[in-house]
Amino acid sequence: MGITYFYVIVGSGLAGLQLAHQLSKEIFFKGKKIAIIDPSEKNTNDKTWCFWEKGQGKWDEIVSKTWNSTIFLSAEKDLTLDLTPYKYKRIKSLDFYNFIKKELNSSPDIVFLRDKISRIDPVTMQAIGEKENYSATHFFDSRLPSSYLDDNKYTKIFQQFRGWYIETKNSHFDPSTFTMMDYRLKHKNSTSFTYVLPETSTKALIEFTFFTPFLAEDDVYDEMLKKYLSEILKIEDYKVSSVEAGVIPMTDFPFEKINTKKITKIGTGGGWVKPSTGYSFKSTERKVDKIIDNIKRGLIPGKNLIKKKFRRYDAIFLDVLARHNEKGDVIFSKLYSKNSMEDIFKYLDEETSLSEEMKIMFSLFGTEFIESFFRKI
Structure with a gap:
């Protein structure tokens, strides 16, 4: 038994x-x-788990790093965004x-x-x-x-990532600010970006990430991480202390x-x-x-x-990314440049009113969202 x-x-x-x-x-x-x-x-x-939170939280005893601001970068945008009243917290x-x-x-x-x-x-x-x-x-x-x-009735995007924890001889990082998304280096016509969590001026997690309907080959990550370090950050002298990788379904x-x-x-x-x-x-x-x-x-x-209402919003967003994956940097540029981080975090925490939700949705407005709205709603 x-x-x-x-x-x-x-x-x-x-x-x-x-x-x-x-x-x-x-x-x-x-x-x-x-x-x-x-x-x-x-x-x-x-x-590594990261999250945003106002004030003190129940897990603060094991939070190993916090940040007060973030950077968003693309070919057209270079934004430094204040997270107040939130902090971005990391737990190993x-x-x-x-x-x-x-x-x-x-x-x-x-x-x-x-x-x-x-x-x-x-x-x-x-x-x-x-x-x-x-x-x-x-x-x-x-x-x-x-x-x-x-089940083909539903959209499937894969968040795939490989991150290197690196240590450098010289100071290269601002430990008070992390990079949410850096689209200056992309893999072909895909929604792909680099995420950077600096721990000190000489230590950071550099993570190359895909939001794509396909799975990337392992060697692509190493190639993009090497290019990001050498071409974007201009870092040649570093050592990789550990590696993390994963695939998260977004559906x-x-x-x-x-x-x-x-x-x-x-x-x-x-x-x-x-x-x-x-x-x-x-x-x-x-x-x-x-x-x-x-x-x-x-x-x-x-x-x-x-919450079914927010699941519908997510369904529209995922459908746009699946059908127009090459436009990810443009979509996220609109999100971060037209809304405060407080409004974005509140929306992602599913704590917004209908008027606040419409403000977010209209900031992303484009023909691709209209198409996906009628496909999903």
């Missing part, structure tokens, strides 16, 4: 750990046994994993298990693992469903429709990544709070996790 728990969380990434952490803080869940199942120990720094994934695991290891209700789950049987309510089967009253499943790739596929009364998709597999940006850290925090509120109110855990 396997091992029985009250909740099983499949995956100990961002969503799984944030959910487990918050469950452990609530007296409502005291005594309810929770298993977190993942094949990985999560003992390496495999990614290993710091996050260690922080959460340290807190959860002291909880008698939570256990970490090393196993790979192949499927969840909704009839027997068992997660089928390579080592064991696990029963639960409810499953929170972070695995990305393969069905989203096969309007309705992951939330997979949710049932007893199985809730979470994280990337639940559509928690903001489709138009690829950001997920604060979105995850908000959705975890919503899940816990739903449970305490006797509702289905996955109820109303996605």
Whole structure:
């Protein structure tokens, strides 16, 4: 029959750990046994999470760097943008994993298990693992469903990136300002740019990124990173201390429709990544709070996790990028030059009124958006 728990969380990434952490803080869940199942120990720094936030936040203890301003660059624009009243914050994934695991290891209700789950049987309510089967009253499943790739009704863009953490002999960076997007170096006719997070005057993450409907070859990233360092930043003397890479789906596929009364998709597999940006850290925090509120109110855990109005806005934006990928720099130039960072962040956090949303949408106005509006709405 396997091992029985009250909740099983499949995956100990961002969503799984944030959910487990918050469950452990609530007296409502005291005594309810929770298993977190993942094949990985999560003992390496495999990614970097960045997010914007006003004032102090619940994760400040593990925030390793903040920035007060950002730069946007293209062939036509050179913008330095004040982030006030927000700060842009960075958390290294290993710091996050260690922080959460340290807190959860002291909880008698939570256990970490090393196993790979192949499927969840909704009839027997068992997660089928390579080592064991696990029963639960409810499953929170972070695995990305393969069905989203096969459904052509929805737009699929891939945010792909490779970043080098570099150290230079001489000072080259302003550690108070990061580069959100630099389009001065692009790969052919694609939405591709460089993202720069300076840690000190001699240390920075240089990351080449694609927002494209196709996947790029590995050697393209190294070529573009080398060109950016030599031709744009004019840096020849540097060493690469570590590398990070990833692929994040940006799609309007309705992951939330997979949710049932007893199985809730979470994280990337639940559509928690903001489709138009690829950001997920604060979105995850908000959705975890919503899940816990739903449970305490006797509702289905996955109820109303996605705001449909904003998902429609995202669908239009993704359709434009998919059909006119060569125009990404022009579109983002309009966004950053015609709106304040406060208005942009508020919109991306899905906290705006209809009039504020229309202001953002009209700043991007063009025939391609009209076409996509009628295709998607």
